Amino acid sequence: MRIYIILICLKVITCFSVKPNPICCFPNQFETFMFMSQGIVDIGTGDVGYGYGYANGTIKTAFDGVNQLTYVHEHSQSFMSVWPIPVILDSIDILDYINNKQWRVYADGSCDKLDVGLPLYQECIPGNATLISEGMFAQTGQAMKTFMFHDRIYLDPYEITVTVIMSDNDNGECTPVRMSVSDSYVFDSNKNVDITVADIYDFTTGIKDRSVFTPPSSCDKGEKIEEAKSTKHSGRIRDILRNFANKQKTAVTN
Template sequence: MLLSTVLVLAVSCVAVHSFKCCVPDQWEGVLGLTEGLVQNGQPAFVQGYVALSYDYTNKRVAEYVNLTTQGVPTLQKIIIDYNKNVMYTIKEEAKYCRAVQPAPPLSRCVPDTARETSRFHLGAGNNSLKVIAYEIDVPDMQITAVTSMTAQDCLPVGELMYGAANNVPFLASMGYVNIVPGIKDPSVFNVPSYCDKAEINDVPGLETGNFITSYIHRRLGFFQ
């Protein structure tokens, strides 16, 4: 998914950021993504979108994932409940449900160790949006992310990620669109009844070959 707005670089610097940027308590939006990776010596290409519902107040995240990997589509819903410490991966047509412990979440705020790399705006004149970009290292996942957030309200704009997950190198570009405050329909967090039979696996929920959503789970945990 491409942003059609014009990107204008206003100020460029490399420094540790001096103010706290924390996402709102509740919001929804759509994340478009494109990812390239090399697995077992073979290149692979992933593209698609994730519809997100983020609820810090009730410590939960819902995702509708629509990805295509080498032409093969994947449709699934993911619900993370940090109150119960469980992440459900749901395929509704097959009535399939897998339950695992979610990976430990990052802070819901841009970490103090993040390096501010640039300030810029999207659009022009009265239609411009001020944005701040940060570089964030995630050592336990061998990932570096350059994250762009709005200067006001600290909403995600885009993200460039590179590194390795499960020893698989990858490069990914993501953009957020149609963000709105609040949760329109709380039923997005409802877990289907057939998930009651799913035993919770104590292996952290890093889906093999799905490194982007694994990192999104970490970034959207935000519950520390």
């Protein structure tokens, strides 16, 4: 499972700035803890279809827009039609946008090095988002609103729905409590299903422990790779489904 977030993009890689001015933005430094679930159906072409899968897990993040750093620790289990046992994914991504460096650290201590490739933008609800609902958060008197919009994550178009609590102190600030991300309905021609839902159980402003942005010593020996060539990247649902389909197609043709 790889959520390209989450919080708007918080597997946090990037959201592009948009016009008109955003409705509200998340704080420029924050930490989160969230539970996520993801369902995928990949419809292959030709003789072999891809299959389907489901994943759930937790993600801890730290977003530092001031120093252009992000941290994401994902622990998840994936269940797939093409694999007999659950696939465990436990990885940490540390991104340094200023120096264009990314480290992916796995549970066994091994480390991959990658380029970031894109700048880091503040997480915002764009000005062209559609207001779906609004109400009050418990008895606090704070306004809670749900917005839906299309945005690009890693250049791919997604439909995003986000529920936020509006700040009482700053009209331009908000904090997320729930979101969903899907590329299933952006184009009518896309028959695949890819839906991720995240419930955000903890959201705090500021960075409590800056050491999370320091890669472990095992990364000193890590070899720089391309994203598509990461062997452990294949632990994610869509990659496993497509790798399985490719092997089946090769077996059929041979």
